[in-house]
Every structure is written in structure tokens, then in C-alpha cells.
Amino acid sequence: MRDKFELKVKKDLIFIALVILLIPCMMIIMNTFFGEFVIDDNFSGFIWALVISSEVILFYYLVTWSIALRNESRMEILFIKSNDERNKFIKKETAINTVVTFVIFMIFALIWFAYKNALVFEVLFYILNVFIWIFIIFKVKYKNTF
């Protein structure tokens, strides 16, 4: 079970590294082929904040998990946290895996529409905001309840 977990951590690391590289690559490609943002300054500020914050968060996980792969005690802590039944229960109730997948998809969609269509971008922006608030409320609720 522990070996399987280590393999999963390695796979997740590769995925995170790919996303870290893909986000700025997409920004560069879009900037090269489509020029400037089609959204106003406030929304473009949001895009930059979203890109930078997601890169920082992903980089944090990349470093933490890389260290855990080389350090037995850290790997033990990571293993316990991942397999803790209460954590699993909260993750299931808040549908965190779906949320993460959705947010990653939304980051790429928002970057794309920031260069292509301001109206679609705004709609996605509000959807993401509502989604994030619902997720935060659920997370706090379940952390306090269980």
C-alpha cells in the first residue's frame, strides 16, 4: 500500500510540474498569437493574480512532495494525512477532487477567453467565484462539524 502511495505521489508530481509549465506557456502562446487581453484592467489584474497564485500553490505542493519523497518521516506524515479516514470523509463530502479538476480547467479556460471573448470570460469569472465560495463554505462547515 505504501509503495502504491509513493507511486501515486510521483505521478501527481509529474502532473503538477506539467501544469506549472503549461500555464505560463499558454499565456506566452496566447500573447504571441492573439496579442493583448480583450478584457478590462480589473479583469486582467484578476487573471495575473489567478496565474501567479496558482503557480505559487502548485510550486508549494511540488516542493513539499519532492522533499517527502526523499525523507522517510515526511513521507509517513503525508501517507497518514492522505489515508486519514476523517480527511477522506471531508474530501468526499466537499468533492475536493472535482473542485481541483474544475479549477484547473477554469484557469486554462479563463486565460483562453481573456484573449478571445470578454463576455464569456466575465461569465466564467462569476461562475468560478460562486463555485469557490460554495467550496469554502462547505469546507469550513465540514471541518467544524467533524
Next chain:
Amino acid sequence: MKTKIKRLRKEKRISQEMLAKAVGVTRQTITSIENEKYTASLLLAHKIAKYFDLTIEEVFDLNNIGEEE
């Protein structure tokens, strides 16, 4: 669900951290079980009972489970 975990820990001078590590969960899970916020699974209940050399019934109060829900 009422449990005797806190009392048993105090008697044996075991910290939540030590118990958590021994049964393979986080300290927060032990806190939640002790505070009756979270009900342990059968497997975890078994591990905790085994850790104290007791049966599940001796550690967990199974009498009023239906009433709580």
C-alpha cells in the same frame, strides 16, 4: 458516539499524537472522536481498541448509537 479514549489515554499517559500515529490517523481525527464530533469506522475502532488491549465495546459506547442519529 461516547468513547473512553480520553480517559484511557490519560491513564496510560499517551498523547493524542502517539495514539494517532499508532493507529494511522491524524491527531485531529483522534480529537474529533474524543469530542464526539466524528464516529470512527469499524476498522479504526478495532485498531484503537487493540491498541489499549480492550474490546470495541469497552472503548466505545455502542448503546445509544441509534438515538444519536
